[in-house]
Amino acid sequence: MKSLYLAFQVYLAFAKKSFQRRMQYRVANLAGLTTNFFFLLVHIFVYTAFYAARTTPQPLNLDEIITYFVLCQVSFMLMPFWGTRSEVTSAIKDGSVALQLTKPVDFQTYWFADECGRAFYYLLMRGLPTFLISILFFKVTIPHQPTVLMAFAVSMTFAIFMSNAITITIFSSGFWTLDTTGISGMSYSIITLFSGMLVPIALWPEGLAHVARWLPFEGLIDIPFSIYLGKITGVEVWIAIGKQMVWNLFFIGLGRFLLTRGFSRLVIQGG
Amino acid sequence: MYHLSLYFHFVKLRIRSQMEYRLSFVFDVFAQASISVIDFFMIALLFNRFKELAGWSLWEVGFLYGMIGVCFALAEMFGRGFDVFQRNIVRGDFDTVLIRPLGTFFQVFSHEFLLRRLGRIAQALVVFLIANSQLTVTWSITKVGYLLISLVSGTCFFIGLFVIGATSCFWTVQSIEIINIFTNGGVFMGSYPFSIYRWWFRHFFTFIVPLACVNYFPSLFLLGKIELSGTSPIGVQLAPFAGFLFLGVTMLFWRWGVLHYQSTGH
Numbered sequence: 001m002k003s004l005y006l007a008f009q010v011y012l013a014f015a016k017k018s019f020q021r022r023m024q025y026r027v028a029n030l031a032g033l034t035t036n037f038f039f040l041l042v043h044i045f046v047y048t049a050f051y052a053a054r055t056t057p058q059p060l061n062l063d064e065i066i067t068y069f070v071l072c073q074v075s076f077m078l079m080p081f082w083g084t085r086s087e088v089t090s091a092i093k094d095g096s097v098a099l100q101l102t103k104p105v106d107f108q109t110y111w112f113a114d115e116c117g118r119a120f121y122y123l124l125m126r127g128l129p130t131f132l133i134s135i136l137f138f139k140v141t142i143p144h145q146p147t148v149l150m151a152f153a154v155s156m157t158f159a160i161f162m163s164n165a166i167t168i169t170i171f172s173s174g175f176w177t178l179d180t181t182g183i184s185g186m187s188y189s190i191i192t193l194f195s196g197m198l199v200p201i202a203l204w205p206e207g208l209a210h211v212a213r214w215l216p217f218e219g220l221i222d223i224p225f226s227i228y229l230g231k232i233t234g235v236e237v238w239i240a241i242g243k244q245m246v247w248n249l250f251f252i253g254l255g256r257f258l259l260t261r262g263f264s265r266l267v268i269q270g271g
Numbered sequence: 272m273y274h275l276s277l278y279f280h281f282v283k284l285r286i287r288s289q290m291e292y293r294l295s296f297v298f299d300v301f302a303q304a305s306i307s308v309i310d311f312f313m314i315a316l317l318f319n320r321f322k323e324l325a326g327w328s329l330w331e332v333g334f335l336y337g338m339i340g341v342c343f344a345l346a347e348m349f350g351r352g353f354d355v356f357q358r359n360i361v362r363g364d365f366d367t368v369l370i371r372p373l374g375t376f377f378q379v380f381s382h383e384f385l386l387r388r389l390g391r392i393a394q395a396l397v398v399f400l401i402a403n404s405q406l407t408v409t410w411s412i413t414k415v416g417y418l419l420i421s422l423v424s425g426t427c428f429f430i431g432l433f434v435i436g437a438t439s440c441f442w443t444v445q446s447i448e449i450i451n452i453f454t455n456g457g458v459f460m461g462s463y464p465f466s467i468y469r470w471w472f473r474h475f476f477t478f479i480v481p482l483a484c485v486n487y488f489p490s491l492f493l494l495g496k497i498e499l500s501g502t503s504p505i506g507v508q509l510a511p512f513a514g515f516l517f518l519g520v521t522m523l524f525w526r527w528g529v530l531h532y533q534s535t536g537h
Contacts, residue, residue, distance in 0.1 A: 031448040038452045041472070042460045049467035050321040058320075185302040189309045198313040203320050 010105060011113040018117025022125075029125055036073040036130050043069045044138065059202040064229050067141040068200055070134040071225045075159070077122035079197070079220060080166045081188055101263070108168065108252075108259055115164035123160075141229065148230060151237050155224040158244040162219055165251035166191070172255055175262030196222030202231065216247035277373075278381045285384040296387060303390030311336055311398050314462065327464045330405040331494060337399025338486035339461040342425030343454070344391035350430035351383035356437035360444055363535045375529050376522060379437070406494065414493055417511060424514030425485035429454065431514070431521040432480075438521070438528035444535065457482050466500060484513035 044066055051062045060068065091097040101107060134140050143149055166187075173183050192198055194217040201212050201222045212218050223240045226232045232240050289296060314336065318329035327335075347354065356379060359365045368378050408414075436450035457480075465473055465487040476482040488510035491497045497504055 028448065034449060035452050035456070038456050039459065042456070042463075042468075045468050045472070046317075046324075046463055049325045049463075050317060053323055053325070054321060185306055189306050193309055193312065198309070199316045204316060205319055208316075 011109055014105075014110055014113040015117035015120070018114045019121045022118065022121040032077070032126060033129060036076060036126070037133070040069055040073045040130075040134070043072075060200060060229070060231070063139045063141055064231075065200070066138050067229060068225050070131065070138065070140050071228065072197055072221060073134075074127040074130045075123075075156070075221070077126050078119050078160050078163055079195070080163050080170065080191060081184055107263075108256055111168055112164055115167060116160075119160045119164065143228060143230060148227065151241070152224055152228045155227050155237075155241050155244060158241065158248055159220050159224045162216070162244065162248050162251060165248060165255055169251050169255040169258060172258035172262055175258070175265065191217050191220070194218065195220040196225075200225075202226070216250065219244040219247050274377060278377075281381040282384045286386050289386050299387045300390035303387060304394040307340065307391050307394045310459075310462070311394075325464055325467050326499065330402040331490070331496075332463065333398050333402030334406065334494060335464065335486050335490050336462040337395050337397075337402055338422065338490065339425065339458055340395025341392055341399065342422055342485055343429050343458045344388045344395060345422070345426040346429030346433065348385050348388040348392070349426065350380070350433040351385040352379045352381070353430065353433035353437040355383065356433075357440045357445055360440045361535065365532060366534050369532075376525055408493060408495075417489065418493060421486070421489040421511040424511045426514070427518040428481060428485050428514035429457075431518040432457070434518070434521040434525055438525045441528040441531050441533075453480055453482070457485075461486055481510075481513035481517055484510040 047065045047069070048062065051058070051065070091100055100110075103110065131140075135142075143152070170184055170187055194212050194215050196212070196218055197220075201209050201218060204212065212222070223232070223244060227237055227240065311333070314332060315329065318324070318332070324332060359368070359379075368375055371378060432450060432453050436447060436454075439447045439450075457476075460468070460476070461482055465476070465483045468476075473483070477484070488502065488507045491500050491502060492507045492510075497507055
C-alpha cells in the first residue's frame with residue numbers, strides 16, 4: 001500500500017510539472033479563449049436560425065443546444081489533437097524519447113500523468129473562464145440535482161482519461177510511421193464527427209446515430225454532456241459510464257501494446 | 272513581366288521539391304480532402320433534420336460552402352509564404368530578403384507554394400458543382416465573369432488576412448493566433464448565409480473585414496436572391512472588388528511593418 005502511495009506521489013509530481021509548464025503562456029491562452037468564444041457565437045447563431053423555422057419539438061431544445069456547445073468549447077482543449085501536446089509526443093520523432101526512457105518510471109503512466117496535468121491546466125485556465133463568461137451572456141442550463149452533477153463529474157473524468165489514452169495510442173504509432181500527421185488527420189475527422197462535437201448525436205438520423213453508439217468516441221463529448229443535460233437518467237447513467245470505462249481500458253491496453261512493441265524495435269533518430 | 276516569369280520559375284522549383292516525396296504527397300492530398308469533407312457532412316446532417324436555414328436550402332448553402340472553400344484553399348496554396356512567415360522572423364531569415372534586389376512583398380509571396388492544397392480545392396469544387404447541378408442557376412457570360420472575379424477576389428481577401436498575420440510578426444515575432452478566427456473561423460461562418468447573424472456581427476464582417484463579400488453577396492446575385500434578402504443591388508455588384516481592396520490595404524500595412532523590422536539576429 002505504501003509503495004502504491006509513493007508511486008502515486010511520483011506521477012502526481014509529473015502532472016504538476018506539466019501543469020506549471022503551461023502557466024507561462026498567458027497571452028496564447030487569451031487568444032485561445034477569444035477563438036473559443038468566436039466559434040461558440042457562430043454555433044449559437046446557426047442553431048438559433050435553424051430552430052427558428054421549426055415548430056415541432058426536437059430531442060434537445062435551443063437552450064440545451066446552447067449549453068451543449070458551451071460545454072463543447074469548455075472541454076475543447078481536452079480533446080485529442082487540440083493544442084500543443086506534451087514533449088513526449090514529439091520525443092518519438094526527434095529521438096529524445098531515449099532520454100525519457102532513462103527515467104525509472106512506467107513510461108505510459110508517466111505520459112498519462114503528463115497529459116493529465118495538461119488537461120487540468122486547460123480545464124482551469126480555459127474551460128472555467130469560458131463557462132463563467134458564457135453564463136453571463138447565454139442561457140446556460142445548470143442541473144439542480146447534486147446526483148446529476150456528480151455523475152457528470154465522473155463521466156467527464158473518464159472522457160478526459162479516454163482522450164489522453166487515445167492521444168497516447170495515436171502518437172505511439174509514430175514508432176512505425178515517424179510522421180504522425182497522416183494518421184492524426186484521419187482520426188481527426190472520425191473523432192470530431194463521432195464524438196458529437198460537430199452535431200449532437202441526438203439530432204442525427206437514426207441509422208448513423210446507431211453506428212455512433214457502438215463506437216468509443218461518444219464517450220468524449222456526447223455521453224458526459226447528455227448526462228449533464230439530464231438526457232441520460234437512472235440506470236442508463238451507469239451503463240453509459242460503464243461503456244466509457246470499458247473503452248478506457250481498451251485504449252489504455254492498445255496504447256500499452258503499441259508502446260511495448262514500439263520499444264522493442266526502437267531506433268533512436270539522431271545521436 | 273520580369274516578376275511574372277520569376278514567379279513561375281520559383282513555383283516550378285517549389286513544386287519539384289514537394290514532389291520529391293511522392294507517396295507522402297498523394298497521401299496528403301487525399302487526407303486534406305477527407306478532412307474537409309467532414310465540414311460539409313456536418314452541414315448535411317443539420318439540413319437532414321431541419322430542412323432549411325433562413326430560407327436557404329442545403330444546396331444553396333453548399334454553393335456558399337463551395338465558393339468560400341475554393342477561395343480559402345487557393346489562398347493557402349498561393350499565400351503560404353505569408354502563412355508561415357513567422358519562422359523567417361524567428362530564425363532571422365528576413366535579413367537575407369532585405370538585401371536582395373527585389374521587393375520584400377514579392378519575395379515572401381513567391382517563396383512558398385503549397386501544391387498539396389489541391390485536395391482541399393478539389394473537395395470544395397466538387398461540392399460547388401454538385402450544388403450547382405441541384406439548383407437551377409441560369410448562367411450567362413456576365414454571371415460566369417462575376418463568379419470568376421469573385422473567386423479571385425475572395426482568394427485575395429484570405430491572402431490579405433495572411434499578410435496581416437505575417438506583418439504583425441514584425442512586432443510580436445511569434446504570429447498572432449487571433450488571425451485564425453478570421454481564416455478558419457471565417458470559412459466556418461462563411462459557410463452559412465449571413466442573414467442569420469446579428470447586425471453588429473454582420474456589419475463587422477462586411478465593412479471592416481469583408482468576409483461577406485467573398486461568397487455571400489456573390490451568391491445572392493448568382494442565385495437570384497438579392498430581392499429576398501433586401502440587400503442593395505449596387506452593393507452586391509461592388510462586392511467582388513472588396514477582396515482586391517482589402518489585399519491592397521494589407522500590402523500598405525506590410526510596407527509600414529517592414530520599416531519596423533528589427534532583426535532577431537543570427
